[in-house]
């Protein structure tokens with residue numbers, strides 16, 4: 001019988017805390033509040049203890065609703081959970097950081113987060129749309145330096161509003177620049193990593209600086225009408241068949257064997273459970289090499305609306 005996902009599957013953060021390697025993604029723009037509530041409850045019942053949220057997903061109240069029900073029903077206790085959320089780009093001004101975090105906490109119905117990430121190094125114009133666009137459809141920048149935003153995030157950690165702080169989609173130069181001035185170093189970074197985008201140089205760089213890497217879009221975001229469909233690749237299917245596993249389980253297992261945490265998203269109870277059954281088999285070195293032939297440095301989240309931003313992260317080599 002497949003080994004149930006259990007809480008020992010964790011990675012130690014530089015702060016000494018631990019992050020469960022498997023979490024539930026909640027970026028679900030097409031799903032209703034009811035679907036999100038059911039998905040989070042289903043995940044908690046399946047043994048997930050790590051939920052990945054963000055203000056920009058516009059569904060933190062639904063996640064909070066599910067958490068509250070799970071607490072009342074005794075499915076899980078707050079202290080057993082690892083809840084991540086992310087500061088959105090329109091709230092990088094230092095005076096907006098704490099209010100943004102408080103809004104997220106209020107929506108989630110929590111006293112504190114486990115991890116608060118800066119969602120992107122890029123600040124957008126404050127005070128209006130979450131994706132403010134100019135007449136050419138490009139994001140309108142704000143001039144805030146992510147170093148100043150980080151200092152406000154450090155203050156949030158000092159206040160106990162979040163146990164740890166981290167980054168998302170920063171390139172190596174931006175990580176280094178931030179580390180050079182940080183009073184509190186980031187413990188983790190979310191990066192797009194999957195078999196289409198193994199992102200090796202950046203992953204190794206981040207790890208060498210003491211950051212745990214959390215892989216987002218582990219399945220290649222099939223729902224986004226993506227150009228390529230990772231889960232339908234014959235190479236993945238073949239390896240899955242030989243282990244009596246599914247392509248999604250192989251895609252997730254690949255990341256775990258790279259020493260990464262990951263946050264596959266699903267609102268389908270069967271898949272939510274399926275995605276946990278990844279701790280009872282091991283890919284061989286040969287299988288890993290075969291999977292890596294799929295790499296084409298393909299990004300689902302290239303944030304093209306912000307290509308002209310001063311801090312656009314994808315112009316650097318890595």
Ligand SMILES: NC(=O)C1=CN([C@@H]2O[C@H](COP(=O)(O)OP(=O)(O)OC[C@H]3O[C@@H](n4cnc5c(N)ncnc54)[C@H](OP(=O)(O)O)[C@@H]3O)[C@@H](O)[C@H]2O)C=CC1
Pocket residue numbers: 024025026027028052053119168169190191215216217218219220221222223224231246248249263264265266267268271272274275301
């Ligand atoms: N920091 C950042 O900038 C970013 C962070 N993220 C985070 O990462 C999470 C995951 O990435 P995301 O881009 O959502 O995409 P994923 O790669 O996790 O793919 C999600 C899609 O795969 C489907 N799916 C899930 N499990 C299976 C399965 N076992 N078999 C077949 N299909 C499956 C889901 O369908 P269904 O739901 O219908 O079951 C959904 O359509 C996000 O939800 C978010 O939390 C994502 C992007 C950027």
Ligand SMILES: O=C1CO[C@H](CO)[C@@H](O)[C@@H]1O
Pocket residue numbers: 027054056301303
């Ligand atoms: O997490 C993410 C998913 O959706 C957002 C857009 O709406 C992205 O900007 C982001 O990186």
